[in-house]
Amino acid sequence: MRIVVVGLGVLGASAARALARAGASVTVLERTGPLAGTTGTTFAWVNSHGKDPRSYHDLNVAGMEEHAALARSGKGQLAWxxxxxxxxxxxxxxxxxxxxxxxxxxxxxxxxxxxxxxxxxxxxxxxxxxxxxxxxxxxxxxxxxxLPPLLLAALWGEARDAGAELRCPAEVVGITEGRGGVRVALADGDELRADAVVLATGRWSEAVTALAGRRVPMASPxxxxxxxxxxxxxxxxxxxxxxxxxxxxxxxxxxxxxxxxxxxxxxxxxxxxxxxxxxxxxxxxxxxxxxxxxxxxxxxxxxxxxxxxxxRSLPADGHPVCGFLGDSSRVYVMVTHSGITLGPLLGKLAAREVVDGRPSELLADFRPQRWEGVDPAELPPLRPARFAGQQ
The missing domain is CATH 3.30.9.10 (D-Amino Acid Oxidase, subunit A, domain 2)
Structure with missing residues:
Protein backbone atom coordinates (compact mmCIF):
# COMPACT_ATOMS: atom_id res chain seq x y z
CA MET A 1 0.00 0.00 0.00
CA ARG A 2 1.02 3.59 -0.65
CA ILE A 3 0.14 5.68 2.40
CA VAL A 4 0.59 9.39 3.04
CA VAL A 5 0.84 10.53 6.66
CA VAL A 6 0.20 14.22 7.28
CA GLY A 7 2.00 15.63 10.32
CA LEU A 8 5.23 14.69 12.10
CA GLY A 9 4.38 15.03 15.76
CA VAL A 10 4.30 11.99 18.01
CA LEU A 11 1.09 10.63 16.43
CA GLY A 12 2.33 11.02 12.87
CA ALA A 13 5.75 9.52 13.66
CA SER A 14 4.13 6.60 15.47
CA ALA A 15 1.76 5.92 12.57
CA ALA A 16 4.60 6.18 10.03
CA ARG A 17 6.68 3.70 12.04
CA ALA A 18 3.89 1.16 12.40
CA LEU A 19 2.75 1.48 8.78
CA ALA A 20 6.26 1.16 7.34
CA ARG A 21 7.00 -1.84 9.57
CA ALA A 22 3.78 -3.41 8.28
CA GLY A 23 5.16 -3.19 4.74
CA ALA A 24 3.46 -0.04 3.48
CA SER A 25 5.23 2.54 1.33
CA VAL A 26 5.00 5.62 3.57
CA THR A 27 5.50 9.30 2.75
CA VAL A 28 5.18 11.81 5.60
CA LEU A 29 4.20 15.40 4.81
CA GLU A 30 5.15 18.01 7.40
CA ARG A 31 4.33 21.68 6.88
CA THR A 32 6.87 23.21 9.27
CA GLY A 33 9.13 20.68 10.96
CA PRO A 34 9.13 17.87 13.54
CA LEU A 35 7.91 18.95 16.99
CA ALA A 36 6.35 22.10 15.52
CA GLY A 37 2.95 21.47 17.13
CA THR A 38 1.79 20.36 20.56
CA THR A 39 4.42 17.60 20.76
CA GLY A 40 7.04 20.33 21.17
CA THR A 41 5.17 22.11 23.97
CA THR A 42 3.74 19.60 26.40
CA PHE A 43 4.07 18.58 30.03
CA ALA A 44 4.51 15.03 28.67
CA TRP A 45 3.04 13.22 31.68
CA VAL A 46 2.22 9.57 30.89
CA ASN A 47 -0.85 8.61 32.89
CA SER A 48 -4.48 7.58 33.04
CA HIS A 49 -5.09 9.70 36.07
CA GLY A 50 -8.36 11.53 35.55
CA LYS A 51 -9.47 10.03 32.27
CA ASP A 52 -13.22 9.46 32.01
CA PRO A 53 -15.33 7.69 30.84
CA ARG A 54 -14.03 4.20 31.52
CA SER A 55 -13.27 3.51 27.87
CA TYR A 56 -10.98 6.56 27.79
CA HIS A 57 -9.29 5.41 30.99
CA ASP A 58 -8.73 1.92 29.57
CA LEU A 59 -7.33 3.36 26.34
CA ASN A 60 -4.81 5.42 28.30
CA VAL A 61 -3.81 2.45 30.46
CA ALA A 62 -3.12 0.53 27.25
CA GLY A 63 -1.14 3.56 26.03
CA MET A 64 1.01 3.47 29.16
CA GLU A 65 1.78 -0.21 28.61
CA GLU A 66 2.64 0.43 24.96
CA HIS A 67 5.21 2.99 26.08
CA ALA A 68 6.79 0.41 28.37
CA ALA A 69 6.84 -2.24 25.63
CA LEU A 70 8.31 0.18 23.10
CA ALA A 71 11.00 1.30 25.55
CA ARG A 72 11.99 -2.33 26.20
CA SER A 73 12.23 -3.05 22.48
CA GLY A 74 14.50 -0.13 21.61
CA LYS A 75 18.19 -0.79 21.09
CA GLY A 76 20.92 1.80 21.28
CA GLN A 77 18.42 4.60 21.92
CA LEU A 78 18.60 7.40 24.46
CA ALA A 79 16.16 6.90 27.32
CA TRP A 80 12.97 8.79 26.45
CA LEU A 147 11.22 13.47 26.82
CA PRO A 148 9.31 14.35 23.63
CA PRO A 149 12.25 15.05 21.27
CA LEU A 150 13.83 11.70 22.16
CA LEU A 151 10.51 9.86 21.76
CA LEU A 152 10.00 11.44 18.34
CA ALA A 153 13.57 10.57 17.38
CA ALA A 154 12.99 6.94 18.34
CA LEU A 155 9.69 6.64 16.46
CA TRP A 156 10.74 8.53 13.34
CA GLY A 157 14.15 6.86 13.28
CA GLU A 158 12.57 3.42 13.21
CA ALA A 159 10.10 4.63 10.57
CA ARG A 160 13.01 5.75 8.37
CA ASP A 161 14.79 2.46 8.99
CA ALA A 162 11.69 0.72 7.62
CA GLY A 163 11.64 2.91 4.51
CA ALA A 164 9.42 5.88 5.39
CA GLU A 165 10.30 9.15 3.65
CA LEU A 166 9.73 12.75 4.70
CA ARG A 167 8.79 15.80 2.62
CA CYS A 168 9.25 19.03 4.54
CA PRO A 169 8.14 21.72 4.13
CA ALA A 170 5.01 20.38 2.48
CA GLU A 171 1.66 22.07 3.02
CA VAL A 172 -1.47 20.07 2.13
CA VAL A 173 -4.15 22.15 0.40
CA GLY A 174 -6.45 19.45 -0.96
CA ILE A 175 -7.50 15.85 -0.26
CA THR A 176 -9.69 14.15 -2.86
CA GLU A 177 -10.98 10.58 -2.67
CA GLY A 178 -11.62 8.56 -5.80
CA ARG A 179 -12.04 5.00 -6.99
CA GLY A 180 -8.33 4.47 -7.32
CA GLY A 181 -7.36 6.00 -3.99
CA VAL A 182 -6.65 9.49 -2.67
CA ARG A 183 -5.05 12.51 -4.28
CA VAL A 184 -3.19 14.89 -1.97
CA ALA A 185 -2.55 18.35 -3.40
CA LEU A 186 0.33 20.45 -2.06
CA ALA A 187 0.74 24.21 -1.93
CA ASP A 188 3.73 24.05 -4.30
CA GLY A 189 1.51 22.58 -7.02
CA ASP A 190 2.68 19.00 -6.63
CA GLU A 191 0.24 16.14 -6.13
CA LEU A 192 0.66 12.74 -4.47
CA ARG A 193 -1.48 9.68 -5.09
CA ALA A 194 -1.98 7.12 -2.34
CA ASP A 195 -4.17 4.20 -1.35
CA ALA A 196 -4.87 5.87 2.00
CA VAL A 197 -4.08 9.02 3.96
CA VAL A 198 -3.55 9.25 7.73
CA LEU A 199 -4.17 12.70 9.22
CA ALA A 200 -2.17 13.41 12.38
CA THR A 201 -2.39 17.18 12.37
CA GLY A 202 -3.17 17.96 16.00
CA ARG A 203 -4.85 21.27 16.69
CA TRP A 204 -5.17 21.94 12.94
CA SER A 205 -7.33 18.82 12.44
CA GLU A 206 -10.60 20.67 11.86
CA ALA A 207 -9.18 22.60 8.92
CA VAL A 208 -7.35 19.60 7.46
CA THR A 209 -10.31 17.21 7.69
CA ALA A 210 -12.39 19.88 5.94
CA LEU A 211 -10.05 19.52 2.96
CA ALA A 212 -11.35 15.95 2.65
CA GLY A 213 -14.97 17.11 2.78
CA ARG A 214 -15.46 16.10 6.41
CA ARG A 215 -15.19 17.93 9.71
CA VAL A 216 -13.76 16.94 13.07
CA PRO A 217 -14.77 19.79 15.39
CA MET A 218 -11.93 21.06 17.57
CA ALA A 219 -11.88 23.44 20.52
CA SER A 220 -10.12 26.58 19.35
CA PRO A 221 -6.43 26.54 20.33
CA ARG A 312 -3.57 21.63 23.34
CA SER A 313 -5.12 19.46 20.64
CA LEU A 314 -8.65 19.14 22.01
CA PRO A 315 -11.57 17.70 20.03
CA ALA A 316 -14.70 19.66 20.85
CA ASP A 317 -15.99 17.09 23.35
CA GLY A 318 -12.58 16.53 24.92
CA HIS A 319 -12.20 12.92 23.77
CA PRO A 320 -10.01 11.33 21.08
CA VAL A 321 -11.09 11.00 17.48
CA CYS A 322 -9.65 7.91 15.76
CA GLY A 323 -10.92 6.25 12.61
CA PHE A 324 -11.87 6.59 8.97
CA LEU A 325 -13.73 9.64 7.72
CA GLY A 326 -16.76 8.31 5.88
CA ASP A 327 -17.20 4.77 4.57
CA SER A 328 -14.43 4.56 1.98
CA SER A 329 -11.59 3.50 4.31
CA ARG A 330 -9.35 5.96 2.49
CA VAL A 331 -8.85 8.88 4.92
CA TYR A 332 -8.03 8.09 8.52
CA VAL A 333 -7.83 10.72 11.28
CA MET A 334 -6.41 10.59 14.78
CA VAL A 335 -6.32 13.49 17.21
CA THR A 336 -6.32 13.57 20.99
CA HIS A 337 -5.45 15.70 23.98
CA SER A 338 -3.53 12.71 25.45
CA GLY A 339 -1.12 12.58 22.53
CA ILE A 340 1.99 11.75 24.54
CA THR A 341 0.35 8.96 26.56
CA LEU A 342 -1.49 7.52 23.55
CA GLY A 343 0.94 8.23 20.70
CA PRO A 344 2.74 4.87 20.35
CA LEU A 345 -0.48 2.92 20.86
CA LEU A 346 -2.63 4.92 18.44
CA GLY A 347 -0.01 4.65 15.71
CA LYS A 348 0.00 0.87 16.06
CA LEU A 349 -3.79 0.60 16.13
CA ALA A 350 -4.18 2.95 13.16
CA ALA A 351 -1.74 0.85 11.10
CA ARG A 352 -3.73 -2.29 11.81
CA GLU A 353 -6.96 -0.63 10.79
CA VAL A 354 -5.53 0.93 7.63
CA VAL A 355 -3.38 -1.95 6.39
CA ASP A 356 -5.22 -5.01 7.70
CA GLY A 357 -8.76 -3.67 8.08
CA ARG A 358 -8.88 -4.88 11.68
CA PRO A 359 -11.01 -2.55 13.83
CA SER A 360 -9.79 -2.07 17.39
CA GLU A 361 -12.30 -2.46 20.17
CA LEU A 362 -10.28 0.04 22.20
CA LEU A 363 -11.24 2.75 19.68
CA ALA A 364 -14.93 1.87 19.39
CA ASP A 365 -16.10 4.88 21.42
CA PHE A 366 -13.87 7.37 19.62
CA ARG A 367 -14.87 7.20 15.97
CA PRO A 368 -15.36 10.41 13.97
CA GLN A 369 -18.88 9.23 13.06
CA ARG A 370 -20.07 10.36 16.49
CA TRP A 371 -20.11 13.90 15.11
CA GLU A 372 -22.68 13.14 12.41
CA GLY A 373 -25.75 15.25 13.06
CA VAL A 374 -24.18 16.94 16.11
CA ASP A 375 -23.85 20.70 16.34
CA PRO A 376 -20.63 21.37 18.32
CA ALA A 377 -22.00 24.79 19.29
CA GLU A 378 -24.58 23.01 21.46
CA LEU A 379 -21.93 21.21 23.50
CA PRO A 380 -21.04 22.64 26.93
CA PRO A 381 -17.70 24.47 26.87
CA LEU A 382 -14.69 22.43 27.95
CA ARG A 383 -13.56 23.25 31.45
CA PRO A 384 -9.99 24.43 31.87
CA ALA A 385 -7.76 22.28 34.12
CA ARG A 386 -7.20 24.25 37.30
CA PHE A 387 -6.58 21.58 39.95
CA ALA A 388 -3.76 19.08 40.38
CA GLY A 389 -4.30 15.89 38.37
CA GLN A 390 -6.94 17.35 36.05
CA GLN A 391 -4.93 17.75 32.87
Missing amino acids: FHRTGNLEWAEDEAGAERLARSVARLRDRDYPVEWITPRAARDLVPDLRVPDGVRDIAYYPSEGYV DVAGSATVGFLGWTTPVAARIDRVLTTPRLNVRPDGGGRLVVQGLDLDAHADPAERPDPDGEHARTLLARLADLIEGTRGARLESLRVGQ
Whole structure:
Protein backbone atom coordinates (compact mmCIF):
# COMPACT_ATOMS: atom_id res chain seq x y z
CA MET A 1 0.00 0.00 0.00
CA ARG A 2 1.02 3.59 -0.65
CA ILE A 3 0.14 5.68 2.40
CA VAL A 4 0.59 9.39 3.04
CA VAL A 5 0.84 10.53 6.66
CA VAL A 6 0.20 14.22 7.28
CA GLY A 7 2.00 15.63 10.32
CA LEU A 8 5.23 14.69 12.10
CA GLY A 9 4.38 15.03 15.76
CA VAL A 10 4.30 11.99 18.01
CA LEU A 11 1.09 10.63 16.43
CA GLY A 12 2.33 11.02 12.87
CA ALA A 13 5.75 9.52 13.66
CA SER A 14 4.13 6.60 15.47
CA ALA A 15 1.76 5.92 12.57
CA ALA A 16 4.60 6.18 10.03
CA ARG A 17 6.68 3.70 12.04
CA ALA A 18 3.89 1.16 12.40
CA LEU A 19 2.75 1.48 8.78
CA ALA A 20 6.26 1.16 7.34
CA ARG A 21 7.00 -1.84 9.57
CA ALA A 22 3.78 -3.41 8.28
CA GLY A 23 5.16 -3.19 4.74
CA ALA A 24 3.46 -0.04 3.48
CA SER A 25 5.23 2.54 1.33
CA VAL A 26 5.00 5.62 3.57
CA THR A 27 5.50 9.30 2.75
CA VAL A 28 5.18 11.81 5.60
CA LEU A 29 4.20 15.40 4.81
CA GLU A 30 5.15 18.01 7.40
CA ARG A 31 4.33 21.68 6.88
CA THR A 32 6.87 23.21 9.27
CA GLY A 33 9.13 20.68 10.96
CA PRO A 34 9.13 17.87 13.54
CA LEU A 35 7.91 18.95 16.99
CA ALA A 36 6.35 22.10 15.52
CA GLY A 37 2.95 21.47 17.13
CA THR A 38 1.79 20.36 20.56
CA THR A 39 4.42 17.60 20.76
CA GLY A 40 7.04 20.33 21.17
CA THR A 41 5.17 22.11 23.97
CA THR A 42 3.74 19.60 26.40
CA PHE A 43 4.07 18.58 30.03
CA ALA A 44 4.51 15.03 28.67
CA TRP A 45 3.04 13.22 31.68
CA VAL A 46 2.22 9.57 30.89
CA ASN A 47 -0.85 8.61 32.89
CA SER A 48 -4.48 7.58 33.04
CA HIS A 49 -5.09 9.70 36.07
CA GLY A 50 -8.36 11.53 35.55
CA LYS A 51 -9.47 10.03 32.27
CA ASP A 52 -13.22 9.46 32.01
CA PRO A 53 -15.33 7.69 30.84
CA ARG A 54 -14.03 4.20 31.52
CA SER A 55 -13.27 3.51 27.87
CA TYR A 56 -10.98 6.56 27.79
CA HIS A 57 -9.29 5.41 30.99
CA ASP A 58 -8.73 1.92 29.57
CA LEU A 59 -7.33 3.36 26.34
CA ASN A 60 -4.81 5.42 28.30
CA VAL A 61 -3.81 2.45 30.46
CA ALA A 62 -3.12 0.53 27.25
CA GLY A 63 -1.14 3.56 26.03
CA MET A 64 1.01 3.47 29.16
CA GLU A 65 1.78 -0.21 28.61
CA GLU A 66 2.64 0.43 24.96
CA HIS A 67 5.21 2.99 26.08
CA ALA A 68 6.79 0.41 28.37
CA ALA A 69 6.84 -2.24 25.63
CA LEU A 70 8.31 0.18 23.10
CA ALA A 71 11.00 1.30 25.55
CA ARG A 72 11.99 -2.33 26.20
CA SER A 73 12.23 -3.05 22.48
CA GLY A 74 14.50 -0.13 21.61
CA LYS A 75 18.19 -0.79 21.09
CA GLY A 76 20.92 1.80 21.28
CA GLN A 77 18.42 4.60 21.92
CA LEU A 78 18.60 7.40 24.46
CA ALA A 79 16.16 6.90 27.32
CA TRP A 80 12.97 8.79 26.45
CA PHE A 81 10.46 7.07 28.77
CA HIS A 82 10.88 7.39 32.54
CA ARG A 83 8.35 5.35 34.50
CA THR A 84 9.36 6.77 37.86
CA GLY A 85 5.93 7.49 39.32
CA ASN A 86 3.94 10.57 40.29
CA LEU A 87 3.24 12.20 43.67
CA GLU A 88 0.14 14.28 44.39
CA TRP A 89 -1.38 15.88 47.46
CA ALA A 90 -3.95 18.46 48.52
CA GLU A 91 -3.60 21.46 50.82
CA ASP A 92 -7.23 22.27 51.71
CA GLU A 93 -10.39 20.37 52.57
CA ALA A 94 -11.99 20.68 49.13
CA GLY A 95 -8.80 19.47 47.46
CA ALA A 96 -8.47 16.57 49.89
CA GLU A 97 -12.01 15.46 49.10
CA ARG A 98 -11.35 15.65 45.33
CA LEU A 99 -8.16 13.65 45.70
CA ALA A 100 -9.79 11.02 47.92
CA ARG A 101 -12.60 10.55 45.37
CA SER A 102 -10.09 10.26 42.55
CA VAL A 103 -7.98 7.68 44.40
CA ALA A 104 -11.06 5.63 45.29
CA ARG A 105 -12.26 5.66 41.68
CA LEU A 106 -8.85 4.60 40.39
CA ARG A 107 -8.62 1.81 42.95
CA ASP A 108 -12.01 0.54 41.78
CA ARG A 109 -10.43 0.33 38.32
CA ASP A 110 -7.39 -1.58 39.67
CA TYR A 111 -5.13 1.34 38.79
CA PRO A 112 -1.92 1.32 40.85
CA VAL A 113 -2.16 4.01 43.56
CA GLU A 114 -1.29 4.06 47.25
CA TRP A 115 -1.29 6.52 50.13
CA ILE A 116 2.15 7.32 51.54
CA THR A 117 3.48 9.64 54.24
CA PRO A 118 5.53 12.80 53.67
CA ARG A 119 8.57 10.95 54.97
CA ALA A 120 8.07 8.18 52.40
CA ALA A 121 7.62 10.83 49.72
CA ARG A 122 10.96 12.40 50.66
CA ASP A 123 12.57 8.97 50.40
CA LEU A 124 11.39 8.96 46.77
CA VAL A 125 12.28 12.62 46.11
CA PRO A 126 15.01 13.57 48.59
CA ASP A 127 14.81 17.32 47.95
CA LEU A 128 11.01 17.48 48.22
CA ARG A 129 9.53 20.05 50.61
CA VAL A 130 6.07 18.89 51.67
CA PRO A 131 3.96 21.75 53.08
CA ASP A 132 3.08 21.69 56.76
CA GLY A 133 -0.30 20.12 57.35
CA VAL A 134 -0.06 17.59 54.50
CA ARG A 135 -0.29 14.09 55.95
CA ASP A 136 -1.41 11.90 53.05
CA ILE A 137 0.21 11.80 49.63
CA ALA A 138 -1.10 9.79 46.67
CA TYR A 139 1.64 7.85 44.89
CA TYR A 140 1.04 6.50 41.38
CA PRO A 141 3.99 4.15 40.72
CA SER A 142 3.07 3.20 37.13
CA GLU A 143 3.00 6.79 35.84
CA GLY A 144 5.94 8.71 34.46
CA TYR A 145 7.07 11.18 31.86
CA VAL A 146 8.51 11.34 28.35
CA LEU A 147 11.22 13.47 26.82
CA PRO A 148 9.31 14.35 23.63
CA PRO A 149 12.25 15.05 21.27
CA LEU A 150 13.83 11.70 22.16
CA LEU A 151 10.51 9.86 21.76
CA LEU A 152 10.00 11.44 18.34
CA ALA A 153 13.57 10.57 17.38
CA ALA A 154 12.99 6.94 18.34
CA LEU A 155 9.69 6.64 16.46
CA TRP A 156 10.74 8.53 13.34
CA GLY A 157 14.15 6.86 13.28
CA GLU A 158 12.57 3.42 13.21
CA ALA A 159 10.10 4.63 10.57
CA ARG A 160 13.01 5.75 8.37
CA ASP A 161 14.79 2.46 8.99
CA ALA A 162 11.69 0.72 7.62
CA GLY A 163 11.64 2.91 4.51
CA ALA A 164 9.42 5.88 5.39
CA GLU A 165 10.30 9.15 3.65
CA LEU A 166 9.73 12.75 4.70
CA ARG A 167 8.79 15.80 2.62
CA CYS A 168 9.25 19.03 4.54
CA PRO A 169 8.14 21.72 4.13
CA ALA A 170 5.01 20.38 2.48
CA GLU A 171 1.66 22.07 3.02
CA VAL A 172 -1.47 20.07 2.13
CA VAL A 173 -4.15 22.15 0.40
CA GLY A 174 -6.45 19.45 -0.96
CA ILE A 175 -7.50 15.85 -0.26
CA THR A 176 -9.69 14.15 -2.86
CA GLU A 177 -10.98 10.58 -2.67
CA GLY A 178 -11.62 8.56 -5.80
CA ARG A 179 -12.04 5.00 -6.99
CA GLY A 180 -8.33 4.47 -7.32
CA GLY A 181 -7.36 6.00 -3.99
CA VAL A 182 -6.65 9.49 -2.67
CA ARG A 183 -5.05 12.51 -4.28
CA VAL A 184 -3.19 14.89 -1.97
CA ALA A 185 -2.55 18.35 -3.40
CA LEU A 186 0.33 20.45 -2.06
CA ALA A 187 0.74 24.21 -1.93
CA ASP A 188 3.73 24.05 -4.30
CA GLY A 189 1.51 22.58 -7.02
CA ASP A 190 2.68 19.00 -6.63
CA GLU A 191 0.24 16.14 -6.13
CA LEU A 192 0.66 12.74 -4.47
CA ARG A 193 -1.48 9.68 -5.09
CA ALA A 194 -1.98 7.12 -2.34
CA ASP A 195 -4.17 4.20 -1.35
CA ALA A 196 -4.87 5.87 2.00
CA VAL A 197 -4.08 9.02 3.96
CA VAL A 198 -3.55 9.25 7.73
CA LEU A 199 -4.17 12.70 9.22
CA ALA A 200 -2.17 13.41 12.38
CA THR A 201 -2.39 17.18 12.37
CA GLY A 202 -3.17 17.96 16.00
CA ARG A 203 -4.85 21.27 16.69
CA TRP A 204 -5.17 21.94 12.94
CA SER A 205 -7.33 18.82 12.44
CA GLU A 206 -10.60 20.67 11.86
CA ALA A 207 -9.18 22.60 8.92
CA VAL A 208 -7.35 19.60 7.46
CA THR A 209 -10.31 17.21 7.69
CA ALA A 210 -12.39 19.88 5.94
CA LEU A 211 -10.05 19.52 2.96
CA ALA A 212 -11.35 15.95 2.65
CA GLY A 213 -14.97 17.11 2.78
CA ARG A 214 -15.46 16.10 6.41
CA ARG A 215 -15.19 17.93 9.71
CA VAL A 216 -13.76 16.94 13.07
CA PRO A 217 -14.77 19.79 15.39
CA MET A 218 -11.93 21.06 17.57
CA ALA A 219 -11.88 23.44 20.52
CA SER A 220 -10.12 26.58 19.35
CA PRO A 221 -6.43 26.54 20.33
CA ASP A 222 -6.25 30.33 20.19
CA VAL A 223 -8.67 31.48 22.93
CA ALA A 224 -6.86 33.10 25.85
CA GLY A 225 -7.51 31.46 29.22
CA SER A 226 -9.43 28.55 27.69
CA ALA A 227 -9.06 24.80 28.18
CA THR A 228 -6.70 24.61 25.21
CA VAL A 229 -3.96 26.94 26.45
CA GLY A 230 -1.50 26.99 29.32
CA PHE A 231 1.95 28.14 30.41
CA LEU A 232 4.94 25.80 30.45
CA GLY A 233 8.34 26.84 31.78
CA TRP A 234 11.74 25.22 31.21
CA THR A 235 14.33 25.97 33.89
CA THR A 236 18.06 26.34 33.73
CA PRO A 237 19.92 23.29 35.12
CA VAL A 238 19.36 22.95 38.87
CA ALA A 239 21.21 21.01 41.58
CA ALA A 240 18.15 19.18 42.84
CA ARG A 241 17.35 15.51 43.31
CA ILE A 242 14.07 14.88 41.53
CA ASP A 243 13.38 12.12 39.03
CA ARG A 244 9.58 11.90 39.27
CA VAL A 245 6.46 13.78 38.27
CA LEU A 246 4.88 16.01 40.90
CA THR A 247 1.28 17.21 40.51
CA THR A 248 0.63 19.52 43.43
CA PRO A 249 -1.91 22.27 44.21
CA ARG A 250 0.47 25.10 43.26
CA LEU A 251 2.92 23.57 40.82
CA ASN A 252 3.41 20.59 38.51
CA VAL A 253 7.01 19.56 37.89
CA ARG A 254 8.86 16.96 35.84
CA PRO A 255 12.51 16.48 34.87
CA ASP A 256 13.54 17.37 31.34
CA GLY A 257 17.10 16.05 31.20
CA GLY A 258 20.40 17.79 31.86
CA GLY A 259 19.24 18.99 35.27
CA ARG A 260 16.42 21.06 33.76
CA LEU A 261 12.84 20.93 34.97
CA VAL A 262 9.49 21.64 33.30
CA VAL A 263 7.12 23.62 35.54
CA GLN A 264 3.41 24.35 35.24
CA GLY A 265 0.99 26.27 37.46
CA LEU A 266 -2.53 25.43 36.35
CA ASP A 267 -4.15 28.43 38.04
CA LEU A 268 -1.87 30.75 36.06
CA ASP A 269 -3.22 29.35 32.80
CA ALA A 270 -6.18 31.70 33.07
CA HIS A 271 -3.72 34.41 31.91
CA ALA A 272 -2.21 32.42 29.03
CA ASP A 273 -2.73 33.96 25.59
CA PRO A 274 -1.23 32.45 22.41
CA ALA A 275 -1.22 35.91 20.85
CA GLU A 276 1.26 37.18 23.47
CA ARG A 277 4.73 35.72 23.93
CA PRO A 278 5.32 35.40 27.69
CA ASP A 279 8.43 36.94 29.20
CA PRO A 280 10.76 34.29 30.77
CA ASP A 281 11.75 36.99 33.30
CA GLY A 282 8.25 38.37 33.80
CA GLU A 283 5.63 38.13 36.52
CA HIS A 284 4.38 34.64 35.69
CA ALA A 285 7.92 33.33 35.42
CA ARG A 286 8.78 34.77 38.83
CA THR A 287 5.68 33.15 40.32
CA LEU A 288 6.58 29.75 38.89
CA LEU A 289 10.15 30.00 40.17
CA ALA A 290 9.05 31.09 43.65
CA ARG A 291 6.70 28.11 43.84
CA LEU A 292 9.48 25.82 42.64
CA ALA A 293 11.85 27.07 45.35
CA ASP A 294 9.15 26.40 47.96
CA LEU A 295 8.65 22.88 46.63
CA ILE A 296 12.16 21.59 45.80
CA GLU A 297 15.38 22.23 47.70
CA GLY A 298 18.28 23.27 45.51
CA THR A 299 16.19 25.26 43.02
CA ARG A 300 16.44 28.73 44.53
CA GLY A 301 18.22 30.99 42.07
CA ALA A 302 17.04 29.04 39.01
CA ARG A 303 15.83 30.95 35.98
CA LEU A 304 13.52 30.05 33.15
CA GLU A 305 15.33 29.47 29.87
CA SER A 306 11.95 29.42 28.17
CA LEU A 307 8.35 30.23 29.04
CA ARG A 308 5.84 29.19 26.40
CA VAL A 309 2.09 29.10 25.87
CA GLY A 310 1.19 25.53 24.98
CA GLN A 311 -1.83 24.94 22.75
CA ARG A 312 -3.57 21.63 23.34
CA SER A 313 -5.12 19.46 20.64
CA LEU A 314 -8.65 19.14 22.01
CA PRO A 315 -11.57 17.70 20.03
CA ALA A 316 -14.70 19.66 20.85
CA ASP A 317 -15.99 17.09 23.35
CA GLY A 318 -12.58 16.53 24.92
CA HIS A 319 -12.20 12.92 23.77
CA PRO A 320 -10.01 11.33 21.08
CA VAL A 321 -11.09 11.00 17.48
CA CYS A 322 -9.65 7.91 15.76
CA GLY A 323 -10.92 6.25 12.61
CA PHE A 324 -11.87 6.59 8.97
CA LEU A 325 -13.73 9.64 7.72
CA GLY A 326 -16.76 8.31 5.88
CA ASP A 327 -17.20 4.77 4.57
CA SER A 328 -14.43 4.56 1.98
CA SER A 329 -11.59 3.50 4.31
CA ARG A 330 -9.35 5.96 2.49
CA VAL A 331 -8.85 8.88 4.92
CA TYR A 332 -8.03 8.09 8.52
CA VAL A 333 -7.83 10.72 11.28
CA MET A 334 -6.41 10.59 14.78
CA VAL A 335 -6.32 13.49 17.21
CA THR A 336 -6.32 13.57 20.99
CA HIS A 337 -5.45 15.70 23.98
CA SER A 338 -3.53 12.71 25.45
CA GLY A 339 -1.12 12.58 22.53
CA ILE A 340 1.99 11.75 24.54
CA THR A 341 0.35 8.96 26.56
CA LEU A 342 -1.49 7.52 23.55
CA GLY A 343 0.94 8.23 20.70
CA PRO A 344 2.74 4.87 20.35
CA LEU A 345 -0.48 2.92 20.86
CA LEU A 346 -2.63 4.92 18.44
CA GLY A 347 -0.01 4.65 15.71
CA LYS A 348 0.00 0.87 16.06
CA LEU A 349 -3.79 0.60 16.13
CA ALA A 350 -4.18 2.95 13.16
CA ALA A 351 -1.74 0.85 11.10
CA ARG A 352 -3.73 -2.29 11.81
CA GLU A 353 -6.96 -0.63 10.79
CA VAL A 354 -5.53 0.93 7.63
CA VAL A 355 -3.38 -1.95 6.39
CA ASP A 356 -5.22 -5.01 7.70
CA GLY A 357 -8.76 -3.67 8.08
CA ARG A 358 -8.88 -4.88 11.68
CA PRO A 359 -11.01 -2.55 13.83
CA SER A 360 -9.79 -2.07 17.39
CA GLU A 361 -12.30 -2.46 20.17
CA LEU A 362 -10.28 0.04 22.20
CA LEU A 363 -11.24 2.75 19.68
CA ALA A 364 -14.93 1.87 19.39
CA ASP A 365 -16.10 4.88 21.42
CA PHE A 366 -13.87 7.37 19.62
CA ARG A 367 -14.87 7.20 15.97
CA PRO A 368 -15.36 10.41 13.97
CA GLN A 369 -18.88 9.23 13.06
CA ARG A 370 -20.07 10.36 16.49
CA TRP A 371 -20.11 13.90 15.11
CA GLU A 372 -22.68 13.14 12.41
CA GLY A 373 -25.75 15.25 13.06
CA VAL A 374 -24.18 16.94 16.11
CA ASP A 375 -23.85 20.70 16.34
CA PRO A 376 -20.63 21.37 18.32
CA ALA A 377 -22.00 24.79 19.29
CA GLU A 378 -24.58 23.01 21.46
CA LEU A 379 -21.93 21.21 23.50
CA PRO A 380 -21.04 22.64 26.93
CA PRO A 381 -17.70 24.47 26.87
CA LEU A 382 -14.69 22.43 27.95
CA ARG A 383 -13.56 23.25 31.45
CA PRO A 384 -9.99 24.43 31.87
CA ALA A 385 -7.76 22.28 34.12
CA ARG A 386 -7.20 24.25 37.30
CA PHE A 387 -6.58 21.58 39.95
CA ALA A 388 -3.76 19.08 40.38
CA GLY A 389 -4.30 15.89 38.37
CA GLN A 390 -6.94 17.35 36.05
CA GLN A 391 -4.93 17.75 32.87
